[in-house]
Amino acid sequence: MNRERFKVSLSSPLSRVLKFFSFCFFGNRCIACRSLISVFSDIGFCDKCEKSVKVFDDKRFSNEEGELMLATAPYFSAWRKSLIHFKFHGAREAGEYHAKRIAENIMSYTDISEYDGILCVPAIVSLERKRRYNQAEVLARNVADFLDLPFCDYMEKKKDIKSQTACKNSAERFKNVRGAYGLNEEGIKNVSGKSFILIDDITTTGATLSECGKALRAGGVRNILYATAAKTVIGGDFLPLRLPIENGKGDIVFLKKRWKKPENFEKAARRRLNKTLLQSRFFRK
Numbered sequence: 001m002n003r004e005r006f007k008v009s010l011s012s013p014l015s016r017v018l019k020f021f022s023f024c025f026f027g028n029r030c031i032a033c034r035s036l037i038s039v040f041s042d043i044g045f046c047d048k049c050e051k052s053v054k055v056f057d058d059k060r061f062s063n064e065e066g067e068l069m070l071a072t073a074p075y076f077s078a079w080r081k082s083l084i085h086f087k088f089h090g091a092r093e094a095g096e097y098h099a100k101r102i103a104e105n106i107m108s109y110t111d112i113s114e115y116d117g118i119l120c121v122p123a124i125v126s127l128e129r130k131r132r133y134n135q136a137e138v139l140a141r142n143v144a145d146f147l148d149l150p151f152c153d154y155m156e157k158k159k160d161i162k163s164q165t166a167c168k169n170s171a172e173r174f175k176n177v178r179g180a181y182g183l184n185e186e187g188i189k190n191v192s193g194k195s196f197i198l199i200d201d202i203t204t205t206g207a208t209l210s211e212c213g214k215a216l217r218a219g220g221v222r223n224i225l226y227a228t229a230a231k232t233v234i235g236g237d238f239l240p241l242r243l244p245i246e247n248g249k250g251d252i253v254f255l256k257k258r259w260k261k262p263e264n265f266e267k268a269a270r271r272r273l274n275k276t277l278l279q280s281r282f283f284r285k
Helices: 004-008 011-024 047-052 077-089 093-110 126-132 137-145 171-177 185-190 205-218 263-273
Strands: 059-061 070-073 117-120 155-157 181-183 195-203 224-232 243-246 252-255
Touching: 004 011, 004 117, 011 224, 047 077, 070 077, 070 093, 077 093, 077 137, 077 195, 077 224, 077 252, 093 195, 093 224, 137 195, 155 205, 195 205, 205 224
Parallel strands: 070 224, 117 195, 195 224
Antiparallel strands: 059 070, 155 181, 243 252
């Protein structure tokens, strides 16, 4: 897999031509289960996967500093599968779909004329070497195309860190990324007094985005909007009595008790599922 290929915009003319011939010969595929769907339908989910997707009613969240963060849906069900195909298997059409949804969220909640460009979270060096591309950069470049804003490669990794998924709790996640991000030479020269939209694929505690935000603030950035394709949500006051939980083997089991405190629920889920993370809270009105 060539890394340079993923630096090319997924909405470029060449990409559209290749997509057309791919549709003619192979049809369009669901970005989650990969089953064939209509050649004439937009890129997205099949009917079955579409029904399993639960997007957030209100896509606005905030980090510890009270800054606005946008996320489209919980990291669960077909939404999760589509991001896995994009993140680990190079499914470009899934990346294009999620970039479009991120762009729609940004236009719904903000005035894009207030922003000077699009940034992405730098990848962990070891993971980028393994995947041969940075999925956050792919999303950011395509969000920039959709919003007609410049993509700005202004951030870099100051030190390599372990994957956030390997951290046991929120405190460890924040400690893991502390001091890990900063501005490169071009960024130091160009960010002062400007506003940017920072893109990542998934957020859980917001630790990575917040740490990137601190680096941008230190460089003189005036305003930052954070936007992601998905948010992992754990626990909550409105959990259903039978909550589906996905374990490491891909099986679904159920817990039948309601927990008011997210941390207590997470502890119970870990005991029941051998320290498997809960990925299944849905927003309900």
